Amino acid sequence: MEILYKDIDEPGLNTRHVYERRGGYEMLRKALEMEPQEVLDELLASNVRGRGGAGFAMGKKMSFIPKGQMDKYLVCNADESEPGTFKDRELMQKNPHQLIEGIIIGAHAIGANKAFVYIRGEYAHQADVLDAALAEARDAGYVGERILGSDHSLDLVIHRGAGAYICGEETALLDSLEGKRGNPRLKPPFPAIQGLYRGPTLINNVETLMNVPYVLRIGGEEYAKVGTETSTGTKVVSVSGCVTRPGNYEVVLGTPSREIIFDLAGGPPEGRSVKAWFPGGSSAPVLTGSDEHLDLPYDFDALAKAGSMLGSGAIIVIDDSISIVDVALKTAKFYRHESCGKCTPCREGTNWTVKMLERVQSGEATPMDLDIMASVCEQIIGNCLCVLGDAMAMPIGSMIKHFRAEFEAHIEAAREQNGLGAAIPQVNRGRHAGLGPMREPTGVDPTAAVA
Amino acid sequence: MAIDPSRIPRFEHGSRVPGWDDAVDLAKDPAVVPDPASTPVPEHVRAEIEAHMAQYPDVRSAAIPALYVVQREHGWCSPTAIEQAACVMRLTPGYLAAVATFYDMFDTVPVGEHQVYVCTNISCSLRGADAIYDEMLSAAGEDPRFNVRSFECLGACDIAPMASVNGEYVGPLEAGDCRTLVDDVLAGRPPLEAKQLRRRAKATEHWRSQA
Numbered sequence: 001m002e003i004l005y006k007d008i009d010e011p012g013l014n015t016r017h018v019y020e021r022r023g024g025y026e027m028l029r030k031a032l033e034m035e036p037q038e039v040l041d042e043l044l045a046s047n048v049r050g051r052g053g054a055g056f057a058m059g060k061k062m063s064f065i066p067k068g069q070m071d072k073y074l075v076c077n078a079d080e081s082e083p084g085t086f087k088d089r090e091l092m093q094k095n096p097h098q099l100i101e102g103i104i105i106g107a108h109a110i111g112a113n114k115a116f117v118y119i120r121g122e123y124a125h126q127a128d129v130l131d132a133a134l135a136e137a138r139d140a141g142y143v144g145e146r147i148l149g150s151d152h153s154l155d156l157v158i159h160r161g162a163g164a165y166i167c168g169e170e171t172a173l174l175d176s177l178e179g180k181r182g183n184p185r186l187k188p189p190f191p192a193i194q195g196l197y198r199g200p201t202l203i204n205n206v207e208t209l210m211n212v213p214y215v216l217r218i219g220g221e222e223y224a225k226v227g228t229e230t231s232t233g234t235k236v237v238s239v240s241g242c243v244t245r246p247g248n249y250e251v252v253l254g255t256p257s258r259e260i261i262f263d264l265a266g267g268p269p270e271g272r273s274v275k276a277w278f279p280g281g282s283s284a285p286v287l288t289g290s291d292e293h294l295d296l297p298y299d300f301d302a303l304a305k306a307g308s309m310l311g312s313g314a315i316i317v318i319d320d321s322i323s324i325v326d327v328a329l330k331t332a333k334f335y336r337h338e339s340c341g342k343c344t345p346c347r348e349g350t351n352w353t354v355k356m357l358e359r360v361q362s363g364e365a366t367p368m369d370l371d372i373m374a375s376v377c378e379q380i381i382g383n384c385l386c387v388l389g390d391a392m393a394m395p396i397g398s399m400i401k402h403f404r405a406e407f408e409a410h411i412e413a414a415r416e417q418n419g420l421g422a423a424i425p426q427v428n429r430g431r432h433a434g435l436g437p438m439r440e441p442t443g444v445d446p447t448a449a450v451a
Numbered sequence: 452m453a454i455d456p457s458r459i460p461r462f463e464h465g466s467r468v469p470g471w472d473d474a475v476d477l478a479k480d481p482a483v484v485p486d487p488a489s490t491p492v493p494e495h496v497r498a499e500i501e502a503h504m505a506q507y508p509d510v511r512s513a514a515i516p517a518l519y520v521v522q523r524e525h526g527w528c529s530p531t532a533i534e535q536a537a538c539v540m541r542l543t544p545g546y547l548a549a550v551a552t553f554y555d556m557f558d559t560v561p562v563g564e565h566q567v568y569v570c571t572n573i574s575c576s577l578r579g580a581d582a583i584y585d586e587m588l589s590a591a592g593e594d595p596r597f598n599v600r601s602f603e604c605l606g607a608c609d610i611a612p613m614a615s616v617n618g619e620y621v622g623p624l625e626a627g628d629c630r631t632l633v634d635d636v637l638a639g640r641p642p643l644e645a646k647q648l649r650r651r652a653k654a655t656e657h658w659r660s661q662a
Contacts, residue, residue: 009652071508083572083604093649114508121515121556122568122605124618125649157506162515163555165603179511181553197508240574240608247609247654266658282573282604316574316608330573334603340553 001226003214003234004207005250008094014129016136019097025142027213031105032150039109043212045220047232051087052077052168052205053281053312055300062202064192065110071199072112075177076103078119078126078206079161079168082281083334084314087236087248088206092119092126095210096133100156102209104142105216107154110202114155118173121162130158165338169386170203171195172340183342184386205312207236227253231299235313239265242272242319253299260298261317272319276402279303280311282331283391285398286318307398324403325410328396329357335392346389349380353396360407363414370407374400482545485538492535496524500539510540514550518557527558555602562598565636567591568615571601574608583612583624590629597633610648620648 012018019025031039044059065072076099080088092099099117107115119127134156137143145153159177166172167182174196176182195201211233215223224232231253237260240246244266251260261267261274268274274289279298285308287293296302300310318327336350356373359365377393377400384390400407462469503516517540521532528551530544537544551557569584584601591597605620607613613622616632621643624632628643635642644650651657 005653005655009656080606081604084574084608085604086606086608089606090653094653120606121519121554122602122615122618125620159512160515160519161554162518162557163602164553176515177512178509179507179514179550181550238608240611241577245654245658246574246611247657249654264655278573314608316577318577322577327573327577330576334572337603 001234001252002250004091004095004098004210004236005248008090013094014096014133016097016133016140019095023217024097024213025101025140027216028101028104028142029148031108031216032148032152036109036111039105039216042216042220043109046211046215046223047220047230048208048211048215048223049231049300050205051207051211051235051313053082053283055310058204058208061192061204062106062110064190065200065202066193067111069111071114071197072110073196073199073201074103074107074110074112074115075173075196075201075203076115076117076206076209077168077170077173077203078117078123079173080123080206080312081120081165081168081338082283082312082314083331084238084240084278084281084316085312086238086240087313089123089126090248091206091210091236092123093129096130097137098210098213099130099206100133100137100143102212103156104147104154105212106202106204106209108152110200112202113153115157116177116196117156117158118167118177119158119160120167121160124160127158127160134158164340165334166340166386166388169388172386173203174201181340183340184388186385228297228299228301230301231310235298235310237298238312238314239317240314241277241316242268242274242322243317244269251298254297254302256294257296257298257315258294261294261315265315265317268317268319272321274317275320275322276318276324276327276399278314278316278318278395280309281314282316282334282395283387284309284311285394286402288402289320323410324399324406325357325361328399329354329361331395332357332392335388339388343384343386343389345380345383346392349376349389350392352376353392357396360411361414363411363416363418363420365411367408367411369411370400370404482543484541484543485534487538490534490538492538493524496520496535497539500536504540511542513540514542514547515554518547518551522557526564527561529561558598563594563596565597566615566617567597567599567632567636568602568605569599570603570605570607570611570613570615572604574604575611575613578611578623580612582626583614583629586626586629587614587632591633594633596637607648609654610646610651613648616642621646622648 040062048058049055078088103115143156161167164182167176169184171185172182191201227233234250235253236248236250238248249264276286276288278284278286287308296306303310332354336354339346339350341347356369377397380389380393499520500517503513504510517536521536522528525532533544533547537547569587571580571584587599592599605615607620610622612624619642632642
């Protein structure tokens with residue numbers, strides 16, 4: 001079942017006339033005739049959850065926005081920078097008017113008169129497409145003063161970012177939009193109470209907002225019948241990495257992961273098997289190629305229960321020809337580069353994790369370093385203003401958990417290559433350090449080969 | 452493992468840390484908001500920045516758009532460029548310099564006019580992006596007209612390994628494409644037209660037509 005991707009390649013869909021011919025902006029007219037509370041009720045009934053990463057129910061988020069006359073803002077988060085994610089890019093490029101319609105309806109529901117689309121600077125073409133679509137919508141009277149004769153007014157601005165992963169985090173995005181460096185803010189106050197220019201602000205992902213016209217068309221309760229009970233609707237899944245047919249596939253939430261990776265994306269190349277996969281962008285803990293993990297239904301709760309998360313809905317498949325150490329190092333380096341440096345655990349933790357992984361790769365490490373790394377990751381989680389540090393700690397931690405044997409084998413092989421000899425495991429080093437001489441663990445044969 | 456001191460990389464002054472930036476003059480007074488009378492700003496630059504400022508409730512929100520304007524004008528965010536933007540926006544150059552240094556797409560050193568960003572993040576590197584980046588460096592890395600750099604995920608993993616050439620996404624790249632890309636850019640043609648992302652249909656359609 002395709003909701004957002006149905007006929008998305010229709011020629012000229014990015015122009016207003018084709019979009020209107022397909023029933024576009026009808027829901028805007030309908031929404032403007034409804035009371036904001038009625039629109040909100042439909043969205044609450046649909047139970048559509050945020051498609052950007054956290055998976056928070058959109059209707060609920062909207063209902064946190066205070067009622068009454070004040071400067072309220074709606075910000076569309078189009079800073080899609082999560083490695084492996086590319087759904088918003090295609091959606092905005094091919095169907096910009098549906099996003100604009102979703103934004104106008106959302107703004108009407110919360111009573112915002114000013115809306116922004118924060119699009120990442122690298123998406124130059126997509127930003128141009130949005131600009132052109134916005135100009136068309138403005139000419140037709142969908143954006144501006146007193147939309148279609150109603151008493152709702154809305155000004156919409158397409159704001160280009162300039163290349164910073166952290167600006168996809170909602171409070172960093174707000175700082176960036178205010179013209180500052182993109183540093184996250186302390187929460188609470190949450191943006192719904194005090195956000196952009198200190199006004200109540202609703203921040204939603206592109207895909208979430210694009211679902212809004214569809215929810216109104218078929219009704220919230222009808223929408224909630226698709227998917228599973230707690231994960232309603234469809235999700236655009238970006239599949240990439242070691243698969244034969246990478247791309248965006250729209251699936252009903254709850255579809256078995258195996259079906260997405262193998263039937264839709266073609267699975268790993270001939271003769272290879274799935275070793276690990278990120279179910280929700282590089283920030284999600286990895287899952288293994290075991291049947292237990294591959295048979296998981298692809299929805300928010302099933303993945304959370306399995307110790308990972310749906311995140312932005314980006315599956316990155318790693319096949320058995322790839323060294324997990326390389327993947328871990330690549331991941332950690334990304335987060336080190338993108339850490340804004342505001343909180344110490346994240347700034348230092350990402351840096352030292354990279355250094356330790358480099359030691360693992362070059363063969364200077366001992367298996368003890370894996371424990372230190374795991375403890376560094378443990379101490380980042382929950383100790384920063386935002387979740388960027390957690391986003392590195394979780395996948396690295398999960399890789400060490402699932403593939404510890406491979407890390408240790410790599411360490412041994414690399415040590416041997418450097419002529420350093422076998423690493424002797426010692427129990428009272430690192431986080432277990434204390435006074436007294438170093439002792440070897442009892443019951444462990446240090447010279448035995450590591451699996 | 453014994454560490455050989457002579458193998459430790461050091462900076463010229465003998466330390467392992469870079470020390471103060473040469474350009475930093477600690478004795479200097481902090482720069483104030485530039486005086487319009489002594490800061491010439493081209494009229495079209497001023498008009499464009501002011502148009503951006505008018506879009507936001509707070510003019511500082513136009514910091515990124517304004518830096519884009521002056522970067523395009525000067526080729527990079529030079530001290531002069533930042534001073535011009537600061538003059539129009541009535542901010543200190545220091546404020547805008549702080550913003551410019553935060554974001555990857557602002558160049559605070561002179562660079563070539565053609566940007567080639569090669570994605571070397573996870574999805575692309577699983578498909579050989581590191582080799583493509585090396586190939587691209589040997590094709591144009593020495594050319595002063597090009598600014599070749601590796602970039603974090605550009606959001607086009609469906610065409611991995613890929614690159615963004617002057618804002619145009621192309622992929623999947625093979626080693627031979629790097630030379631063609633450089634030639635296309637220098638000849639003023641659209642880069643690798645057949646491999647441009649904007650021409651690609653949605654995944655189900657694309658792979659059906661390829662089968």
